[in-house]
Amino acid sequence: MSRLPRLVRLVLATGACVPIAASPYVSAQAADAVEIAVSIKDHKFEPAQIKVAAGKAIKLTVNNLDATPEEFESKALSIEKVVAGKGLAVVRIRPLAKGTYNFVGEYHEDTAKGTLDAE
Numbered sequence: 001m002s003r004l005p006r007l008v009r010l011v012l013a014t015g016a017c018v019p020i021a022a023s024p025y026v027s028a029q030a031a032d033a034v035e036i037a038v039s040i041k042d043h044k045f046e047p048a049q050i051k052v053a054a055g056k057a058i059k060l061t062v063n064n065l066d067a068t069p070e071e072f073e074s075k076a077l078s079i080e081k082v083v084a085g086k087g088l089a090v091v092r093i094r095p096l097a098k099g100t101y102n103f104v105g106e107y108h109e110d111t112a113k114g115t116l117d118a119e
């Protein structure tokens with residue numbers, strides 16, 4: 001076993017074949033989450049481009065200023081969270097690998113789109 005690469009040994013030890021390289025998440029342990037807020041107004045995100053530090057947990061507060069509900073959705077991050085009209089929702093995001101992750105407001109995908117840029 002000692003001659004096997006570490007990753008292979010990890011897979012053997014856990015008995016699971018986890019597609020580590022394909023996951024947007026990094027394994028670094030979350031210290032305190034970085035708090036970020038985004039608003040939805042007129043079915044658009046403000047800001048639409050959110051810069052975050054890679055490798056840090058994120059607490060994203062979504063503030064829906066519209067009267068109608070919206071769903072914060074990111075397929076890249078496997079997140080779906082409904083935000084009531086004039087409501088708030090908190091989305092917790094694990095530490096991210098560097099990259100750009102798209103998100104949308106699923107109920108108004110034509111206008112409600114943005115990116116989380118982890119750098």
Ligand SMILES: [Cu+2]
Pocket residue numbers: 071073080106
């Ligand atoms: Cu959805």
